[in-house]
Amino acid sequence: MQYNFDEIIDRRDTGSVKWHYSDDTIPLWVADMDFKAALPILDSVQRVVDHGILGYTKPTDALYDAIINWHSNRYGLDLTQDNILFSPGVVPSLALMMQIFTETGDAVDAVLVNDPIYTPFMTKVKQNKRTLVMSALKEVDGKYQLDLKDIEAKIVEHKVKLYLLCNPHNPGGRVWTLSELKALLKLCKKHNVAIVSDEIHQDLTLSGHTFTPLLEVAEAEGYAHNVVSLTSMTKTFNIAGIKGSMIFAKNETLLKKISQQQHLNDEYELNLFAYTVMQSAYEKGGEWLEQVLAYIEKNIEIAIDFLAGHLPDIKVMRPEASYLIWLDCSAYGDNDQALYDKLRAAKVELNSGIKYGSEGHLKMRINVACPEALLREGLNRVYAAFSGEV
Ligand SMILES: Cc1ncc(COP(=O)(O)O)c(C=O)c1O
Structure with a gap:
């Protein structure tokens, strides 16, 4: 079917964060x-409403298949059910990753980010009382680049334990290339720095560019035990109000550690509507x-x-x-x-x-x-x- 994106829908007085004004801003x-x-997403919500029972829900095999097929068909990322955990959001997962890869205290708490960066990359580090280390992106010919020299110097100087990558990067919209990701991974491997890659904008990659999941590169380079990726259907399909996301990892010990921490925090499951739309989005969106x-x-x-x-x-x-x-x-x-x-x-x-x-x-x-x-x-x-x- 042909969608009509020209339609102007009044979002005022709906509790929309974006449309919070009392005037015509x-x-x-x-x-x-x-x-x-x-x-298909709206239909899937309607089907749940028509069924009428909104009880406790767990992810089904069909949901796992939808996630696995989407990532395999689009990016060649090879996942099994065991590689996938659910989380209420990418930002909650960023906070969780502080608990997985760092501790409070000198020499074990430093987290590196590249600014300018989506604000929670900085606030979650500080709110969790970790040391925030910034390495600015370099602007070259109107495009942001990772400053690998500066990143390495800061890793050494601050004993960085965790690197928070944003791919595609927000703001600026860079899709890091395979060679950039390889170089970054090599550096982190050299200094035993874990990498968490926020890939929430992955499916919005524009023509002429190729998104590469970091986990794919990490596996090829033998570094999957120290790499986690975070993604979601919410940004791709404009359903942020639904809340829900995934955590992908390839290493059994690491997955176990994340899952245990999620259970401790009681943050391992999604609501019925999130599971429902996640499946319909990846199957038919x-x-x-x-x-x-x-x-x-x-x-x-x-x-x-x-x-x-x-x-x-x-x-x-x-x-x-x-x-x-x-x-x-x-x-x-x-x-x-x-x-x-x-x-x-x-x-x-x-x-x-x-x-x-x-x-x-x-x-x-x-x-x-x-x-x-x-x-x-x-x-x-x-x-x-x-x-x-x-
Ligand atoms: C890079 C990035 N990560 C995460 C989020 C938000 O993720 P969530 O709503 O799943 O917490 C956004 C939203 O704009 C974003 O741009």
Whole structure:
């Protein structure tokens, strides 16, 4: 079937995090799309409602098969049921990984992240009283790169135990290549640093780029005992309100340790609707995903063309995955809060880059996963804000 992503659906007064305004502000911020979910997903929820019993639920073989087939068919990732654990979310899993790979105390608590980075990568480390070590991404020819020299120096200096990778990276949208992943893995192996790879944006990889699951590389390099990947159907299929995610690992001892800790925290199972939509999404959501990605690619072009034509001093980083575009707005101000406020005054909301670490100074992140008409009006307001019309 053909989905209509041009449809504007009123999300106000639904408890939506994105649409929290009392006025007519256009939200182009948090990573949530303004599109209806795929029909097979909605149908699967309806079937549960029609059945009428919402009792205790566990993952079925059919659900495991759906997860295994999706990852094998798309990425050649070879999983068995034993490799898969469930978690209420990728962010809760990031917190859990502190307990798995680090301890509190000197020389055992350092966690390295590359900024700018999705905020919980930093907050979860600090809230768990671990030492946060930052290695900034390098911008080369308008693209972020891992600074391997700096990463190695910091690993040694701070006795880093855990490296939190974001692949595809948020913000900036880099899809790390096989050779980049190999180099990183080699480095972590050399210094016995565990790697946790957040791959939640994997299925939103854009044309011309190839997503490689880190576990695949880790297995080939004999380092699977120190690698975990975290992913979810929620970002791919725009069902974040459902909550639910997976943890993948290949090593039996490591899986046992994670599972035990999950049971201790009582965080090992999902709700009935999460299991239900996870299965229907991976079994039958492919058609919707293909269409939404085409729509997103078109919106990315619209945004890039608009900004080049109207606000050429904004430096735009073209994403390789997802629908979030990273903008260097330093030509339009020298204060993060003032930049954000200027946009809010023009009734459009973007994410302030400084929330992703100091590398995000004077940057903004814009979400283009919305009906084209909304995006165009939102862009007009960005122009109004920065051209001084408001
Ligand atoms: C890189 C990354 N990880 C995790 C999440 C959120 O994951 P969850 O809702 O499963 O906690 C997001 C949401 O935007 C994200 O961008």
